[in-house]
Amino acid sequence: xxxxxxxxxxxxxxGTLAPGTPMCAGCGGLQALHQIYDLLGDRTVFVNAxxxxxxxxxxxxxxxxxxxxxxxxxxxxxxAQGIRDALDLLLSKKRIRTKQDxxxxxxxxxxxxxxxxxxxxxxxxxxxxxxxxxxxxxEGYGNTGHQSSAATPTGARxxxxxxxxxxxxxxxLFSIWCAHRPAxxxxxxxxxxxxxxxxxxxALSLRGPRLLLVLAPCPTGWGFEPARMVDIGKLAxxxxxxxxxxxxxxxxxxTHIPSRRVPLEDYLCxxxxxxxxxxxxxxxxxxxxxxxxxxxxxANLK
Amino acid sequence: MRELLTGNKAAAWGAxxxxxxxxxxxxxxxxxxxxxTLAEWIDHGRIDARLTILESxxxxxxxxxxAAATGVRxxxxxxxQGLLYAMEMLYNLAGWRVPLVLVNVSRGLSAPITLEPDHxxxxxxxxxxxxxxxxxxxxxxxxxxxxxxxxxxxxxxxLPVLVNLDGFYLSFTREPVExxxxxxxxxxxxxxxxxxxxxxxxxxVSQAVAVLGGTPYSYFRYQAHLxxxxxxxxxxxxxxxxxxxxxxxxEAVEDYHCDDAEILxxxxxxxxxxxxxxxxSLRASGQKVGLVRPRLLRPFPVASxxxxxEGKAGVAVVDQNLSNGSxxxxxTELAAALYPLSKRPLLVSFVGGLGGRDITAGEFFAMxxxxxxxxxxxxxxxPRLLFTKDELAAVRHMQDIxxxxxxxx
Numbered sequence: 001x002x003x004x005x006x007x008x009x010x011x012x013x014x015g016t017l018a019p020g021t022p023m024c025a026g027c028g029g030l031q032a033l034h035q036i037y038d039l040l041g042d043r044t045v046f047v048n049a050x051x052x053x054x055x056x057x058x059x060x061x062x063x064x065x066x067x068x069x070x071x072x073x074x075x076x077x078x079x080a081q082g083i084r085d086a087l088d089l090l091l092s093k094k095r096i097r098t099k100q101d102x103x104x105x106x107x108x109x110x111x112x113x114x115x116x117x118x119x120x121x122x123x124x125x126x127x128x129x130x131x132x133x134x135x136x137x138x139e140g141y142g143n144t145g146h147q148s149s150a151a152t153p154t155g156a157r158x159x160x161x162x163x164x165x166x167x168x169x170x171x172x173l174f175s176i177w178c179a180h181r182p183a184x185x186x187x188x189x190x191x192x193x194x195x196x197x198x199x200x201x202x203a204l205s206l207r208g209p210r211l212l213l214v215l216a217p218c219p220t221g222w223g224f225e226p227a228r229m230v231d232i233g234k235l236a237x238x239x240x241x242x243x244x245x246x247x248x249x250x251x252x253x254x255t256h257i258p259s260r261r262v263p264l265e266d267y268l269c270x271x272x273x274x275x276x277x278x279x280x281x282x283x284x285x286x287x288x289x290x291x292x293x294x295x296x297x298x299a300n301l302k
Numbered sequence: 303m304r305e306l307l308t309g310n311k312a313a314a315w316g317a318x319x320x321x322x323x324x325x326x327x328x329x330x331x332x333x334x335x336x337x338x339t340l341a342e343w344i345d346h347g348r349i350d351a352r353l354t355i356l357e358s359x360x361x362x363x364x365x366x367x368x369a370a371a372t373g374v375r376x377x378x379x380x381x382x383q384g385l386l387y388a389m390e391m392l393y394n395l396a397g398w399r400v401p402l403v404l405v406n407v408s409r410g411l412s413a414p415i416t417l418e419p420d421h422x423x424x425x426x427x428x429x430x431x432x433x434x435x436x437x438x439x440x441x442x443x444x445x446x447x448x449x450x451x452x453x454x455x456x457x458x459x460x461l462p463v464l465v466n467l468d469g470f471y472l473s474f475t476r477e478p479v480e481x482x483x484x485x486x487x488x489x490x491x492x493x494x495x496x497x498x499x500x501x502x503x504x505x506x507v508s509q510a511v512a513v514l515g516g517t518p519y520s521y522f523r524y525q526a527h528l529x530x531x532x533x534x535x536x537x538x539x540x541x542x543x544x545x546x547x548x549x550x551x552x553e554a555v556e557d558y559h560c561d562d563a564e565i566l567x568x569x570x571x572x573x574x575x576x577x578x579x580x581x582x583s584l585r586a587s588g589q590k591v592g593l594v595r596p597r598l599l600r601p602f603p604v605a606s607x608x609x610x611x612e613g614k615a616g617v618a619v620v621d622q623n624l625s626n627g628s629x630x631x632x633x634t635e636l637a638a639a640l641y642p643l644s645k646r647p648l649l650v651s652f653v654g655g656l657g658g659r660d661i662t663a664g665e666f667f668a669m670x671x672x673x674x675x676x677x678x679x680x681x682x683x684x685p686r687l688l689f690t691k692d693e694l695a696a697v698r699h700m701q702d703i704x705x706x707x708x709x710x711x
Contacts, residue, residue, distance in 0.1 A: 043503045047368070057511035059518055067501050069371065069398075070510040071364055072390055078361030081354060082326060082368030083501055089323050089352055089374050090502075096373075100502040120364075123357035 018063035026226025029136030029216035032190035039200040042066035045102045049076035051109030052143040074116045077124035080104035080131045110137040110151035125180040125209040133211045138218035146221030156273045178247045183208030185247040189215045191233030215242045223272020235267040240294045264291045307479040309472030310335035312440040313405045316447025319487040323374035325353040326365040332469040333381040333407040359384040363391040370400035373496035382409035382423045395462050396431025401454035409469040410657040418658025419469035421623040425631045432464040434599040436570040440477040443467050452540045459533045471572040534601040554598040555606040563592030564615045580666030604639045614647040616673040622655035629685040654688030
């Protein structure tokens with residue numbers, strides 16, 4: 001990132017989301033949300049599905065200067081639909097003024113976004129709902145003790161895949177969204193703030209269904225020191241494991257292509273959830289399988 | 303204006319006259335005619351409302367509650383499995399304290415799957431926090447929707463209302479219905495004022511945030527309970543105003559020939575009209591019989607019921623639902639309500655009308671006989687399923703066919 005790009009995309013405001021929340025130290029999801037909320041501002045209504053971020057607002061406190069509605073795990077996009085429809089009606093019937101309008105923002109973890117809430121999400125995109133969807137993807141059911149979700153990567157140990165790690169393949173939510181032809185889809189990560197900021201601004205400039213799929217390094221679930229959260233996030237990008245890309249106008253564009261990809265195991269070996277691939281014996285075959293998958297992704301781009 | 307309307311059309315007319323803004327919908331038999339009618343009216347500019355087709359009842363009810371929390375008047379309808387699919391969010395909407403009207407067109411629950419009615423669907427929603435109104439006629443369906451909005455939107459209540467009508471027996475039966483004018487309804491039901499607690503820029507609201515510990519949770523749950531109880535008192539006053547304006551009485555509990563009755567039938571829903579006819583026949587043969595029909599089931603109108611039941615000899619509680627391993631749900635509710643009475647009547651439980659199974663006039667007479675005998679002995683017989691030997695034979699025949707061992711000719 002160059003200095004000028006950083007300046008161009010830097011946020012005018014910081015600290016919109018108040019500090020002092022009960023999120024875990026080093027939460028990558030909260031890091032991203034701080035940056036995103038600085039750009040969205042308080043003319044938003046977050047519609048939340050059960051997940052870690054549900055615990056941001058605990059009665060009688062809230063870190064949000066804007067509005068918030070908790071729905072349930074499966075249906076946050078439907079809550080956003082009801083609010084958007086109601087606001088449109090109130091505006092058209094002149095019962096509220098334009099400056100009272102709000103942007104409905106769905107806020108979910110991967111458990112809801114990839115799984116139980118996918119039907120409601122698909123339908124909201126089909127209906128062309130004008131909303132922003134933020135998924136903080138910590139690759140597991142975070143606040144219940146990190147069990148496997150459909151977003152868990154192959155080989156990761158979770159509370160429900162304790163021995164050999166998760167046997168499935170991380171579901172490609174980016175492609176699922178793109179298949180619906182929405183207004184905008186982007187992957188991002190809090191440790192690449194300039195890229196994230198550009199994408200939030202891009203999303204805000206468009207109307208219709210928009211997704212920000214944000215990888216959220218999770219110290220407690222992934223097993224690393226909270227202080228390493230930014231490093232882990234940067235390695236997710238530089239190893240090519242978490243490609244930064246966006247879909248707009250029917251085209252997919254990578255916003256950052258690592259010039260020399262760091263070996264994947266540099267990312268994996270820092271995390272407790274992959275320790276069994278290195279100790280007590282190094283699982284060369286499995287490690288190279290994972291590396292091949294990353295290599296294939298980038299090789300198939302052309 | 304008087305017109306022949308199905309129960310479904312009457313429900314749609316209720317929503318139209320209530321001048322609803324927003325209709326999140328999902329079709330299910332036998333409710334579909336309600337949303338098709340409303341969709342057609344929107345297409346022809348008869349209602350200034352927005353209709354959004356959701357992908358499930360779970361989402362439909364979520365959108366309904368979120369829109370009501372944003373400050374518009376919302377109507378929706380479902381049935382049976384749809385109501386159960388939405389159940390998680392029914393609890394949420396009551397917790398959000400949002401006013402709206404949800405019509406349920408009663409239908410038996412799977413499995414086995416059926417299209418025909420009973421009350422297990424709506425009684426499964428008994429404890430979700432919605433207030434419940436139960437209809438016997440198409441006229442009541444229209445009126446209940448209007449009353450429902452007045453009740454739900456009262457600042458002392460602010461709870462969603464469920465209006466129930468029986469599938470097929472009411473949903474598709476045409477009856478003469480008095481349709482009030484829009485002006486008449488406006489005088490009774492003014493435009494929706496959401497109050498300050500709604501989503502809009504400049505006035506941030508956090509709704510349904512997490513609580514830690516049982517203390518705040520208990521507080522909020524109990525506040526909704528108190529509001530439900532308050533709704534009972536407010537309902538009485540709204541019903542009086544309704545009668546003054548429209549000339550139709552709408553007591554929380556309808557009583558028919560109860561004053562001098564010794565034996566009472568208790569029923570909700572459309573089959574109560576059959577009980578009413580049975581009461582007429584039994585009265586003609588000199589029996590002192592009456593009918594009690596709760597319109598309001600949540601809050602449960604205990605005081606009205608106690609007044610009607612005190613000193614009576616026997617009661618036939620006819621449930622169109624079955625709580626497996628227990629019996630009829632209304633029977634349990636009534637037994638609990640009447641327990642404190644020193645002169646409480648003998649309650650006899652009957653379960654009938656499951657999955658649309660008819661209850662015949664002869665069966666009402668037989669139930670009356672059973673209750674009379676029980677009063678004589680002072681001993682209530684165990685709950686009885688209304689089911690004849692012929693019906694059992696018919697099922698056995700089907701089982702033979704299904705097993706491939708029977709005569710199919």
